[in-house]
Amino acid sequence: MSGKKFIMLFFSSVIGLVGTIALAFYILDPLFYYRDEGLIEPQYNADARYQMPGLLRNKEYETLITATSMGRNFREDYVDDTLNTESLNGSLASSYAKEQSMVAQFALQENEQLNHVIWELNFYSFAEDPEKVLDSATPFPTYMYDDSKLNDIKYLFHSYNVRLAANNVLANVSNDELRRNPEELYKFGQVAPEESIERIDGWLQRAPELQEYPENETKEVMIASFKENVIQVIEDNPDTTFTFFYAPYPVYNQHRYYLQHNRYLEERLAFKEEVFELLSQYDNAELYDFQDQKEITFDAGNYMADAVHYYEYINEYIINTIASEDPVTSKTAYDQQLENLKNQVINFNVDQLRNVGYVNRDETEEDVVSMNQ
Template sequence: MKLKQFFFKIILATLIALLPFSMVNYIVDPYQFYRQPGFYKPVYFNDQRYQNPGLARTQDYSLAIIGTSMTDNFLLSYVNNALNRKIVKLSMMGASMYEQKLMANVVIRTQKADTIIYELNYFSFRGGSERVTQTGKGFPYYMYQGGIMSHFKYLCNPETLLRSYQILLKHYKGIRHYTMVEDLEKYNTWYYNSKFAMENAIKDWNLAQNDLKRADPEEFTWKYIKDNTDKNLINLIKSNPDTEFILFYPPFSILIHKFLDNRDLFHKEIKLKQYIFENTRNLENVKIYDFQDLEEITHNLDNYRDMTHYSIEINEYIIDSIAKGQHIVNDENIEQKLENLITQVAEYKVES
């Protein structure tokens, strides 16, 4: 009995000690977990895995964009105008399919968006079906979960307190932390400080040849790829029939497909596309857009800063195509589009 009382007192004392810090975190709410800022000018932190759940919870939108860094340069104003929708962009550098599913579930729980533009990046399907990116701070699962513990972990977290301090420092002293962005339009965009040129794409090709981490065959087993597809994509879509999923394959340069082919991984990429199509073709809440066989884009290496990342003009082309309903995959063109890409990869000669 005395032991129980002792532990109860310890827990109570801990909660009392944490209360002032929790109150600061609740009032400042640095990641906008509860509300958009009221007493200070909004800022956004570039640690996407922390910031994005807050944006999904408190921004005003009817359409969400979820993906990797390939979606970073979708400008809110451009998408809003092209699609006549209020959007929130929730891109995460190097996101796995599991991370994208976690993000989508936050969006769906808010009941704000009836449509999600959802990137299908072959590299996101690698590894285990619960793979996350572990930064120095770990992955903030609590930001993506419901329940009282998610609130407790957010409010009592030293990371939240640090961000609260940085916001107060900016508000009262004018000292802006380097991870802050004041304009949501520019949040995690990089088009303005990147050089898109053939030389950079070829340089990346050369650097990747002896870099196993760029595409480790052990991470690209068909079991991993299929598990990620079933658990993190197909189940998500089938479980949410009232949400429209606009899936798209980003237009990587032809170099990356050639690189994957050299590592005997390209045929699994094609198999993945076939598998996704077969398992979504009869679902009314899915459209698939495939830009990877568009030679006028993917063979023009001046569109790229490396083998995969493309210029903002390509982001705009993707949105314009979605607005016009162009490059949709269907029963009539699926085989031809796959054959186009297979032929292009087989015939392409890299001038390195």
């Protein structure tokens, strides 16, 4: 065999091998990126950042939720019944604003039926460079969230997917039912340790005082990310309704930041004020703010023992409010909300806390009103 023929045969073999591998992964589609179901029954991946594009592309929904872990416990069936819609929860734990924006943009690009986006506004998500994404054990798969077909080759040849494909096949052979139901994916807290006022008291006493305020936590940094990652999406999709909300973090969480450096409160309130002014310019944007609602935030029984996450019934409360109450429309009223939050955080002490849990409360309407005064 001549050298020329050998080289041609070699390259033909390589191309054939590469093509075979690409075709095999396209058919197996371990993350169900191209189709809802392939040759095998789906067993979804535990890494939401890799699994989400396939869900966004192939599931049927009219309403999308994009959020951090504060949104992961929105159950689609509850959202559907309450808002009379068909929804998909696209929340990514610990996500930056860029990641949430990519989720929203990819969904809007892939799904013509999508007309409502529910979007959590989280200080931590915006307190970084506008382009920042979370890289964990594997790099964030940005290529899966764009509209380029060329870089799909990264998906077809990614070594990470070899293990996923093998796990999917084995799960089907062994009848492993783990992670079959997409609505149960990424939900958490059902067996989380309960919060206690004693633990909160000790946690606050151990709050380290910062000598210098973090540069990335300023209003300017957060607003820059907000404009790039949120406002641009609103402007590009004028026929889509965007419902934004601030999750009801426990007041002791906000107070601890205030103890560490009082500028945390100042910068966050300034951020919220400017966000309201920006959103007020768009007819397709609305805002809900739950952070000064004492009946929730002063009740330690509503929260898991991490001083951050609330139980699933608070997610239901948020959806109920969006369904039945008007968003913030008056600057005067919102200024009062921000003033309420400021006073709650500054004047907080542990003796003000309850520990009964929102769902189990028996207060009358008058009791709830008095707690908010």
